[in-house]
Amino acid sequence: KQEVTQIPAALSVPEGENLVLNCSFTDSAIYNLQWFRQDPGKGLTSLLLIQSSQREQTSGRLNASLDKSSGRSTLYIAASQPGDSATYLCAVGISSGSARQLTFGSGTQLTVLP
């Protein structure tokens, strides 16, 4: 069964720092990996989607990488801002026949201090 782990569970950094969030998964047979942001009491906002054939995706100050063989993904946030404070979740897409499912990590709670 696919397991997704995110380390650290919580992270606090001063404004302006570059930071890396980690995601690891146990089964490399994935078809994509998606990073989400969740603000308190709100839904999930998709940040980046990496297909299994891709190595990385970039959007603004965010860069996500994927190494399927080692079962790892990282989310790099450049020049962090207080507005980046949120919980960041990674989810791997797995397929079984015609079925497709997302398995989520438990998230990293990020606080960017002004």
Add this chain to the structure above:
Amino acid sequence: EAQVTQNPRYLITVTGKKLTVTCSQNMNHEYMSWYRQDPGLGLRQIYYSMNVEVTDKGDVPEGYKVSRKEKRNFPLILESPSPNQTSLYFCASSQGGARGHEQYFGPGTRLTVT
């Protein structure tokens, strides 16, 4: 505006009283799913649907029912809610097909069963 909507956003009910949480998307997506989010357990998939009249169990389907009579709607039904179903529920949708597509999430429904 492309979105996934859920109703109600907050619900407090008593054990055994049947309830339905509605989910609707306006993006003509084939794939829809329901998740629950609990502290320490993360997001877990309850049910998913590949298309109209096609539904299947996720990781935690016990105590829930779903139906997909129309492409845009995917209601979650709790026939006899119990306190262990107190949770934050999310509906999600994405395009169908073999290629993994970005999932879009609704704002969440916070359910309390007393």
